[in-house]
Amino acid sequence: MSDTAFDTGTDQLLVDVTDGVARVTFNNLAKHNALSLAIRRALPDTIAALESDPVVRVVLMTGAGTKAFMSGADISEFGAQRTAPDARAEYDRASAAVTGAWQALSKPIIAMIRGYCLGGGLLTALSADIRIASPDARFAVPAARLGLGYGMGGVQALTEVVGPAAAAEILFSARRFSAEEALAIGLVNRVVEADQLEGAVTALAQTIAHNAPLTVAACKAALRELRRAPEHRDRSKVAEMVEACFRSEDYLEGQAAFAEKREPRFRGR
Numbered sequence: 001m002s003d004t005a006f007d008t009g010t011d012q013l014l015v016d017v018t019d020g021v022a023r024v025t026f027n028n029l030a031k032h033n034a035l036s037l038a039i040r041r042a043l044p045d046t047i048a049a050l051e052s053d054p055v056v057r058v059v060l061m062t063g064a065g066t067k068a069f070m071s072g073a074d075i076s077e078f079g080a081q082r083t084a085p086d087a088r089a090e091y092d093r094a095s096a097a098v099t100g101a102w103q104a105l106s107k108p109i110i111a112m113i114r115g116y117c118l119g120g121g122l123l124t125a126l127s128a129d130i131r132i133a134s135p136d137a138r139f140a141v142p143a144a145r146l147g148l149g150y151g152m153g154g155v156q157a158l159t160e161v162v163g164p165a166a167a168a169e170i171l172f173s174a175r176r177f178s179a180e181e182a183l184a185i186g187l188v189n190r191v192v193e194a195d196q197l198e199g200a201v202t203a204l205a206q207t208i209a210h211n212a213p214l215t216v217a218a219c220k221a222a223l224r225e226l227r228r229a230p231e232h233r234d235r236s237k238v239a240e241m242v243e244a245c246f247r248s249e250d251y252l253e254g255q256a257a258f259a260e261k262r263e264p265r266f267r268g269r
Helices: 037-052 075-081 085-104 120-126 152-162 164-173 179-184 194-209 213-226 235-246 249-260
Strands: 013-018 021-026 058-063 068-070 109-113 116-118 130-133 138-140
Touching (some): 013 037, 021 037, 021 194, 058 068, 058 120, 058 194, 068 109, 085 120, 109 120, 109 194, 116 120, 120 152, 130 179, 130 194, 138 179, 152 164, 235 249
Parallel strands (some): 021 058, 068 116, 109 130, 116 138
Antiparallel strands (some): 013 021
């Protein structure tokens, strides 16, 4: 799998691809990687490009530096963007476009979290399939301390991961949860020491990237459908993807590799 370079249109959002893993870095260091207008505008097209690139098999999201994954929305922009009704509507449309882009991504997403993961940063991390944090990570939704409304979509995303009781405490208290607390309520998959975090997450991403892409895609599709109400689940789509696995060259390669006691070389077809 060769490397690919991406131009996101802003230096606040960096993307590099190595051996099938696209690393998406929120790079707004002066504001603890806050979700600025520039990042929100760049994300939908960037995510769509990652979706369409056959080289990319896994997406890894993280924040620049060690202080923050993402400290939330850029509060300094609120006066202009989240006060007047028209401006709020435009802000909400831009945010929905980002959320929709992450939801449409068919490839596995891993969030590597150090430091602050607050508000819009937590909502961004919830877009990931897997979240791995260091002990210094801190999680919160500070909406109740800012007096702003928190939309149904964000509440639903949080509740699906941690359940209604934990979501209620996070939302009502607006307090910061430690990495250990986040692990206990299922907000993160595991907590890894800071000096081992990069290696652990990279190893996981590479493991997934070298697994059979059609199988991984079918599993992610099934997980996505399970989040829908039963009457809205597209079971036939998942069944077709599962059948495609059995009809693929990769299925034959997997059997051959097992018989020959070697690592499989999957090509996604």
